[in-house]
Amino acid sequence: MKKFIGFVKKEFYHIFRDKRSLFILFGMPVAQILLFGFAISNEINNVDIAILDKADDKNSKEIIVNLKASKYFNVLDYLQSEKEIETAFQKGKVKAVVTFDQDFARNLQRPKTSKLQIITDATNPNVANTITNYINSIVVKYQMVNLQQDPPPQLVQSESRMFFNPALESVYMFVPGVMTVILMLVSAMMTSISITREKEVGTMEILLVSPLKPSTVIAGKVVPYIFLSLINAIVIVLLSVFVFQMPIMGSLFWLSIESLLFIVTSLSLGILISTLSSTQQTAMMISLMGLMLPTILLSGFIFPIESMPYPLQLISHIIPAKWFIIIIKSIMLKGVGFSFFWKETLILVVMTIFLLGLSIKKYKIRLA
Amino acid sequence: METTIKATNLTKSFGDFTAVDKLNFEVEKGEIFGFLGANGAGKTTAMKMLIGISKPTAGDAMVANYKVSTQADLVKKNIGYMSQKFALYDDLNIKENIQFFGGIYGLNAKTLQQKYQQVVENLGLENYVKQLVKNLPLGLKQKLAFSVALLHQPKVVFLDEPTGGVDPITRRQFWELIYEAADRGTTIFVTTHYMDEAEYCDRISMMVDGKIKALDTPKALKKEFGAETLNEVFLNLAR
Amino acid sequence: MQVSLQISDISKSFKDLKALKHISLEVRENELFGLIGPDGAGKTTLFRILASLLLPDEGQANVAGFDVIKDYKQLRKNIGYMPGKFSLYQDLTVEENLNFFATIFNSSIEENYDLIKDIYVQIEPFKKRKAGDLSGGMKQKLALSCALIHKPKVLFLDEPTTGVDPVSRNEFWGMLKKLQKKGITIFVSTPYMDEAALCDRIAFINQGEILQVDTPSAIVKNFAKQVLNIQTPSIYKALRVLGSYQHTHSIYPFGESLHYMDSRKDFDWNEVLNHLKNEEIKDVEGELISPEIEDVFMELSRN
Incomplete structure (x- = not known):
């Protein structure tokens, strides 16, 4: 036990004396959360649009006022004819053009006729889609409010409600993802680098000839990072709660337990990487290419797994991050209990045991 | 006799610390000059000034007829440098190394081809021309590195611990090359703390705490300190 | 005289390179034995095999009565090993390094202080300094202290004087002689021929083969040529x-x-x-x- 404590102490010296890794450890989570929260977002705000109002009547003007009043749109230009639409897009200034038919007011009373046309710049299809939806909802709202005195139109109004994230705040989507990526990065990359560093400097030789057991070396390497990763997880949660007002619906207890589990999974991956590589550089490359990219791309963090080609969907099953994201989304956003994510938890547990076993077995008691 | 290196009060300070303290010495054309000192005695700092990559804070030195303080670029053009730690690119072959290093000094393609053939012939490298340099035996690699440092016919060649740890036979073969170059008029400046390298020099200087404490032929130094070996001389001075 | 180190017919290859070719050697208890040979002769490979860090392709070796393959756990408790490059934690201070190595060997600085005292007092003034900021000679002393901290029976020193200036080299050999008096068997390698005379017996090694084993004086005396x-x-x-x-x-x-x-x-x-x-x-x-x-x-x- 004394050996183990001595080892852990030494690891903390390493960590706290290396300014660069300290920065990665604590600067990165903050930077990433803020970046994803503020800059990279799926929402639209202040989108420039143009109007082609051939009706020029009371209704169309009121709708235009409503569009202007919303925080989403900014009417940049009024066009005179259809010809101008294409040039407006080509200039790239506007993302959408809203056109009103000449007999807009009259058609508004009749079901199933086109009332207004939304033309969007689909170079970014996601954004185009969102814009269409937003304009639609503004128009529908106008219809419902202003045409109340008239008998309600016969059309069936489709209405959508966003569950779990009613305001469609994208930061809610990113927090679980960022947390996953950061825990993976800190745990896997930092441990693998710290073990390979000992190989590079030559101290591993001395550790090997010492009476230290492989399990003590591995545990000694892992424990400090469990601790640091937990701090990271807490920082991320606090940031998202206090900076982005994100509610945590489920139990904090389960959030901690599941985070701890995922940290251990990532750490065992890190150890496995370090047994495969002999230099810090290789360890870093493997961590980045082999762990970070799949974690970001295939875990459902950014791209929905359901819309991936089937082979990629299969691959996503073996990515621990995928299961962890499902779990923490359940806890943070849905607020459901353990009975809803025990399967995912079990998958992570099995993965961890497998990885740990493999890396202890692979850990060499001699030099290669 | 022509002087190729002349240091006059050559000094380098870092803040309060004077790493090199008023060095004065001359090295003649074709001489093999050993520059010795313990770790941290200021040897490396002094050599960096002589090869034009570090500016003296006071004093100056003439190397190959140029001032290191103001004409560093011209100094660099007229000297060669080889260290045991880095000398050649391991993942290039002999020709590619020669083309690269010769190219740095502005040798044209025709000259490079001639030099390449010369080097291969002189060192008997015919069997290795297709190989990467990393596959050459250590002895040949070092000889090749030395020949590469001489490609542009520099007036002075600086060698940084050229043969430390090398087996005795290879080391001697290497020194034969050095003798030969010196015989042709190249000045050889060797920095080392291996006494067995120092023994081969015409004259040696010993640096202690930034100053040159002794400068003479190995024989005269041994006599002066009543010592059997240069090692003893060195120990005497450093204490 | 008891045998402390017994090497019989050890061979080791790395891919095409035959690093060691049928090496046999005996080192007696409490001997200061030198393995002399240039870079690439196979010295480090032999040291690693003896320290149980590498498995030989062929042959057997015994260190302090323990087989390097079967009894590696026992063996590791009884040897001190100082690898070629001074393997210290550069970002830890002198004291922290020493404490760490003492802890992992289940020992403490105090416990074996008299063994390392002569060496440690020389670096003690710098005990708060990071190992990375020490001079070559100091690093060497610290590394030696770390290798001695658990009072090993056999001490393996792989090129301890490479890259160290003559003054420190001289001091270092003085320290080895003192350690020898305290009953430790020392197996040291060096590329410097002039250090051979400081050993009790030496073995010449070149290209993976032992050329000769004897006392330095006998080697010179028995030389046939003028x-x-x-x-x-x-x-x-x-x-x-x-x-x-x-x-x-x-x-x-x-x-x-x-x-x-x-x-x-x-x-x-x-x-x-x-x-x-x-x-x-x-x-x-x-x-x-x-x-x-x-x-x-x-x-x-x-x-």
Whole structure:
């Protein structure tokens, strides 16, 4: 036990004396959360649009006022004819053009006729889609409010409600993802680098000839990072709660337990990487290419797994991050209990045991 | 006799610390000059000034007829440098190394081809021309590195611990090359703390705490300190 | 005399490279034994096998009574090992390094203080300094202290003096002699021929083969060839002349002189000097000398 404590102490010296890794450890989570929260977002705000109002009547003007009043749109230009639409897009200034038919007011009373046309710049299809939806909802709202005195139109109004994230705040989507990526990065990359560093400097030789057991070396390497990763997880949660007002619906207890589990999974991956590589550089490359990219791309963090080609969907099953994201989304956003994510938890547990076993077995008691 | 290196009060300070303290010495054309000192005695700092990559804070030195303080670029053009730690690119072959290093000094393609053939012939490298340099035996690699440092016919060649740890036979073969170059008029400046390298020099200087404490032929130094070996001389001075 | 280190018929290859070829060697208890050979001779590979860090392809070895393969756990408790590059934690202070290595060996600085005292007092003034900021000589002392902290029976030092200046080298050998008096068997490797004389016995190693094992004095005494020491101001010319002389067995520069060996069994060395004079080499002087360790090594590695 004394050996183990001595080892852990030494690891903390390493960590706290290396300014660069300290920065990665604590600067990165903050930077990433803020970046994803503020800059990279799926929402639209202040989108420039143009109007082609051939009706020029009371209704169309009121709708235009409503569009202007919303925080989403900014009417940049009024066009005179259809010809101008294409040039407006080509200039790239506007993302959408809203056109009103000449007999807009009259058609508004009749079901199933086109009332207004939304033309969007689909170079970014996601954004185009969102814009269409937003304009639609503004128009529908106008219809419902202003045409109340008239008998309600016969059309069936489709209405959508966003569950779990009613305001469609994208930061809610990113927090679980960022947390996953950061825990993976800190745990896997930092441990693998710290073990390979000992190989590079030559101290591993001395550790090997010492009476230290492989399990003590591995545990000694892992424990400090469990601790640091937990701090990271807490920082991320606090940031998202206090900076982005994100509610945590489920139990904090389960959030901690599941985070701890995922940290251990990532750490065992890190150890496995370090047994495969002999230099810090290789360890870093493997961590980045082999762990970070799949974690970001295939875990459902950014791209929905359901819309991936089937082979990629299969691959996503073996990515621990995928299961962890499902779990923490359940806890943070849905607020459901353990009975809803025990399967995912079990998958992570099995993965961890497998990885740990493999890396202890692979850990060499001699030099290669 | 022509002087190729002349240091006059050559000094380098870092803040309060004077790493090199008023060095004065001359090295003649074709001489093999050993520059010795313990770790941290200021040897490396002094050599960096002589090869034009570090500016003296006071004093100056003439190397190959140029001032290191103001004409560093011209100094660099007229000297060669080889260290045991880095000398050649391991993942290039002999020709590619020669083309690269010769190219740095502005040798044209025709000259490079001639030099390449010369080097291969002189060192008997015919069997290795297709190989990467990393596959050459250590002895040949070092000889090749030395020949590469001489490609542009520099007036002075600086060698940084050229043969430390090398087996005795290879080391001697290497020194034969050095003798030969010196015989042709190249000045050889060797920095080392291996006494067995120092023994081969015409004259040696010993640096202690930034100053040159002794400068003479190995024989005269041994006599002066009543010592059997240069090692003893060195120990005497450093204490 | 008891045997502390027994190496029998050890071979080891890395891909195409035969690093060790059927090495056999015995080191006695409490001996200061030197393994002398240039870079790439196989010294480090042999050390790693003896420290149970590498498995030999063939052969067996015993250190302090423990088999390097089967009893590696016991063996590791009883040896001290200092690898070629001083393997210290550069970002830890002198004291932290020492404490760490003491802890992992279940020991403490206090427990074996008298063993490391002589060495440690020299670096103690710098105990708050990071190992990375120490000079070569200091690092070497710290590394030695770390290797000794658990009072090993056998101490393996792989090129402890490489890259260290002569003053520190000299001090280091002084420390080894003292450690030897305290009953530790020391197995040390070095590329420096001049350090051979400081060992009780030495083994020459070159290209994975042991060339000779004996005491330094016996090695010199039993050398069969005569060595002619030639001095002249024109060393290079003399070297070239003798390089093509018909009776030359070998001619090597040794600092300011040349060492010449003749291919004939008996030879009149004046004849050699006259040959030089005839080739217009001035101020030639010569005398027969007893060979140096290096002469012997070169002669052996030529064959």
